[in-house]
Amino acid sequence: MPDLLTDLRAALGDEHVLTAEANTAAYAVDWRGAYRGTPLAVLRPGSTDEVAAAVRLANDAGVAIVPQGGNTGMCGGAVPTDDGSQLVLSLGRMRRVREVDAEGGTITVEAGVVLAEVQEAAAEAGRLFPVSLGSEGSCTVGGTIATNAGGTAVLRYGMMRSQVLGLEVVLPDGRVWDGLRSLRKDNTGYDLTQLFIGAEGTLGVVTAAVLTLQPATPARATAWVALPSVAAAATLLPLLRDHAADRLTTWELVSRPALELVLAAGVTNPLDSTAEWFGLVELAGPAGADVDADLERALGDAVEKDLVLDAAIAGSPAQRAGLWALRERVSEAQESLGPTVKHDVSVPISSLDDLVARLGPALEEALPGIRPIVYGHVGDGNLHYNLSRPPSLEPEDFLVHAVELSRIVHDTTAALDGSISAEHGLGSGKAAAAAAYKSDVEVDLMRAVKAALDPAGLMNPGKVLPLQ
Amino acid sequence: MPDLLTDLRAALGDEHVLTAEANTAAYAVDWRGAYRGTPLAVLRPGSTDEVAAAVRLANDAGVAIVPQGGNTGMCGGAVPTDDGSQLVLSLGRMRRVREVDAEGGTITVEAGVVLAEVQEAAAEAGRLFPVSLGSEGSCTVGGTIATNAGGTAVLRYGMMRSQVLGLEVVLPDGRVWDGLRSLRKDNTGYDLTQLFIGAEGTLGVVTAAVLTLQPATPARATAWVALPSVAAAATLLPLLRDHAADRLTTWELVSRPALELVLAAGVTNPLDSTAEWFGLVELAGPAGADVDADLERALGDAVEKDLVLDAAIAGSPAQRAGLWALRERVSEAQESLGPTVKHDVSVPISSLDDLVARLGPALEEALPGIRPIVYGHVGDGNLHYNLSRPPSLEPEDFLVHAVELSRIVHDTTAALDGSISAEHGLGSGKAAAAAAYKSDVEVDLMRAVKAALDPAGLMNPGKVLPLQ
Incomplete structure (x- = not known):
């Protein structure tokens, strides 16, 4: 594709069209090394207009585009095929926080802004951006929107989907849809915003978003509890919410084998218990809220009803961090096996x-x-x-x-009427499996949407939906 | 269409295919009398299978379908054209609450269930269904989903869109999409559920839904406040949330002329104030939560910052009802003018x-x-x-x-980058206006989605999108 690359260099600048393997290597493989491809080139546009120009040129040439954020996905959604036919389009240079509206409770950011930067900008404005996950130091807003990322605060705040008020998207033909609205309510047609969220770049390239900010909740109370069963963990959810309502922000489960791995990795055990299941519970509220009292009352009720065997409540920020480590370090600790x-x-x-x-x-x-x-x-x-x-x-x-x-x-x-991908998405790794579990009607609907928005099939082909 | 009507009678039963004007009249006009049409017939299917059969027959005959719930819409979305060419499909007989899962926090209901019935079923299970609006005694779940209804608790709980976990939809060709999932997280493809919500029946007929239930919040604190300006009302929002976070469930505005109409209608004035703007604020929390203290602290802060001129706090349920009447009776009181x-x-x-x-x-x-x-x-x-x-x-x-x-x-x-329909939808009344304010790109995207899911254009044509 010499002509295409020449045109792309003219549009983006030579230094932002990478073709040498030494330069493209980091974009050709996911962070775990589980998915690996060979890009035709890696594009690094610096603005929405440049993304649009690149997509238009690729579309005209019939070449597929694979959008890529922080490359921290779990299912290969941002990795190209290995035949050298696809362009990786990295949003990594689009890192501008365009606006923070503390009073209105919104932040407008470009796709390449790292999740932790959004959290920090929110905190500086006295607000909370609640989406939090293991890769928050390197995953990007664009990637978390494309994959509808989850994390540890979904219980209270919902997934990424729930945080997005508006989007700017470069469509598969290179046109720009400016849906960057800050509105809490807008009932003027189909919810295109939600359609692009979780679509893993198969319907267009998200270049910017308006995200909603939450009130800060500096008051926190955290406990590690020993549970008689998984059933008790499920029953405890409404009990905890009856006591704490929306102040319940975390309700996580850890099995004994998982706990033992973390303890072997050096984390302190706060409870001497032979239980098979454990839970991490956290309440959060505004400054001055007595969430400790709420938590103690809830746990007292739970012990009385034999739903909790024993509990350790964090008495300091250091103890709180220790309890969180019991949950957060499981994934890493498992690597020892x-x-x-x-x-x-x-x-x-x-x-x-x-x-x-x-x-x-x-x-x-x-x-x-x-x-x-x-x-x-x-x-x-x-x-x-x-x-x-x-x-x-x-x-x-x-x-x-x-x-x-x-x-x-x-x-x-x-x-059990469940989902085989709750929060990681499908990418190329799970697309076929997900389609196999879905009804023909549902797969047909998804294919109809894909064909309507990307008739040439050049946006991240084979991701979300298997190629036919 | 003698053959079609014969087939429909065979599928639904004679008594559920209404053609006599005396029987169809109530379905031919919206509740305000603002939109009026003439249906070919009114269909009253009693099950999802019957809806599917009716839609399939109409589709085969090339006849358009207008789905109708409680007929309480504001924009004519459920009213047929006046040329006698369209079938009204009423979901009014599909009134079954299929399941209440108190522990899992979900309720599965058919489209014709009235909103107030959902609220009641939730309360019986010790839970809250938070969507509340003026027509809740007659509007239906299907209608509130089709129009993505709002109401007075959107600030805390979001619109109808935020309450729906899964849908069952009869597609324009009569196939049934069973998306009735109770999952909090499911990242296996495009969010078809959100696509049907707010589509006003133009992409298919919603026949059932899984809705999420919230913790009950019996503790309430309510105040009526006099404001120096609209700007103060906006500034107060983050202040109130800093004090109360998610316990802030209501923040409503009433202008002096609106107040005076309500007072003239006999509602008691709780404040002797010459202010031009007033607000209704409510906090809600679980049993035992001291929301009165939260509210007093927040209002004290607001008075100190000159954002509130004066305030009356409800001291009893009767006083609370009196304060709510100041807001809720405006619409009706305006009819006197x-x-x-x-x-x-x-x-x-x-x-x-x-x-x-x-x-x-x-x-x-x-x-x-x-x-x-x-x-x-x-x-x-x-x-x-x-x-x-x-x-x-x-x-x-x-x-x-x-x-x-x-x-x-x-x-x-x-x-001001706003929306001309925040919560009422578009129907036929605002479809053209909304399209005129949208970019060509956005209208194209909406038309592409419509054409993909309803290629024959027989599902509620002319609603949401103007006919071309």
Whole structure:
């Protein structure tokens, strides 16, 4: 494509059209090294107009575009194919915070702004941007919008989808849709904004967004609790909310095997308990709110009803950080067991115990000695049901079972009306599996939307929907 | 269409295919009498399968369908054309509450269930369904989903869009999309659910929905406050949220002329104030929450900062009802002035004072003596800017100015990056106006979505998008 690259260099500047492998390597593989491709070139436009110019040129040439943010995805959504036919379009240079409106409670940012920068800008304005996840130091606003990212505050604030008031999107033909509105209410037609969120760049390239900010909630109360069962964790959710309503911001689950990995990694155990399941609960409120009293009352009620066996309440910020480490360090601690077969499933909250009760025996039967490390966002019905190898099995002998193990996890989830990707999206890794669990009607609807907005099929092809 | 009607009678039963004018009259006109049509027939299917059969038969015959819920819309979205060519499809017989899951916090209801019934079922389960609006005693779940209804609790809970976890939809070709999921998180593709919400039946017929329930908030504190300006009302929003965070559920604005109409209708005035603007503020929390203390602290801060001139706090449920009447009875009280030219506009919250400052003089210049009765949801940037005639003008002489007056309101709103329909939708009444204020790109996107899902153009044609 010599002409296309020449035109792209003219539009973006030579230094922003990368073709040498040394320069493109970092854009050709995801952060885990799980997905790897070979781009025709990597484009680094610096403005919405430049994104539009690049997309238009690619469209005219019939060349596919793969938008890329912080490259922290879990399913290969931002990785090109390996045949050198696709352009990676990195939004990394579009890093401007265009506006912070503290009174109106909005922030307008470009796609390449890092999530942590949004959190910081909100805090400087005395507000809270609530989306928080492990990769927040490097994932971008554009990527979290494209994948509708979740994290640890979904229970209270919803996913990324719930934070977006307006979008600016470069469409597959290079036109710009300016939907950058700061309105809380706008009932003038189809919700195009929501359509682009979670579409993983298959319908257009998100270049900027208006996000909503929340009131700051500096008062926090945090506890680590031992639970009699997963069923108790589900029952506790409405109990906690009856006491705390919206001040309940966190309700996370950790299994004993997950806890033991974290303890082995050096985190302090706050509870001497033989329980099989544990929970992390946090309440947050405005300055002066007595959330400690709310939490103690809620936990007292829970103990009385035999839903909590024992509890440790953080008495200081350092203790709070210690309790959070019990949950947040599971993923990293699991790496000590070798390669992990990861799952990100959700079911209706009242089916969580059923899911766990079915999966354990089914997986043990499929591969005796397998070690499920289960944890996740119980308040959202979302578990990270991650599998480590039986100690007797070498890593490579374990991974040959990955497809079969994932099929068991996904079949069981689907049988309980669940989702095989609660918060990680589909990318190329799960697109075919997701389509297989969906009805023909639903896949047809998705294909109709894709064909309507991207008739040439050049926007991130093969992601979200498998190629036909 | 003798064959079609025969087939429809066979599918639905004779008594559920209405053709006699005496039987169809109630379905041919909206509740205000503002929109009137002549249906080919009125269909009253009793199940999803019957809706699908009816839509399939109509589709095969090339006859358009107009879905109808409680017929309480503001923009004619559920009224057929007057040429006798369209079938009204009433969901009124689909009134089953299919399931209440108190622990999981969901309710599954059919489209014809009345909004108040959802509120009651939630309360019986110890939960809250927060969407509340004037017509809740007769509007239906299907209608509120189709129009993405708002109301007085949007500030805290969002619009209808935010309450829907899953949908069942009969598509324009008669196929059924079963998207009735109870999942809090599901990142497996385009958000079809959100696409159907607010589409006013132009993409399919919503037959059932899974709605999310909230924790009950029995503790309430309510105040009526006198304000120095609209700007103060906007500035107060973050102040109130800094004190109360999510316990702030209501922040409504009422202008002096609106107040005076309500007082003239017999509601008691709780404040002796000469202010031009007033606000209704309410905090709500779980049982035992000291929301009165929160409210007193917040109002004390506001008085100190000269943002509130005076305040009356409800000391009893009866007093609370009295304060709410000051806001809720405005619309009805305005009828004493004759016909009303209504508007439902929103702007970014920080532009509210600008909107009001511009509109008053512009409208007075256009029609001296005109009486704007302004009130609304200041927390959402949403005003009902409703116009009554100058006392000197007869009603019919006033209404000839309606188009020009609405143009001024809408032009001014658009100039402030606002929306000409914040919560009422478009129907047939505002479809053309909305399209005129949108960019060509945005209208193209909407038309592409419409054509993809309803290629024959038989689902509620001319609503949301003007006919080409």
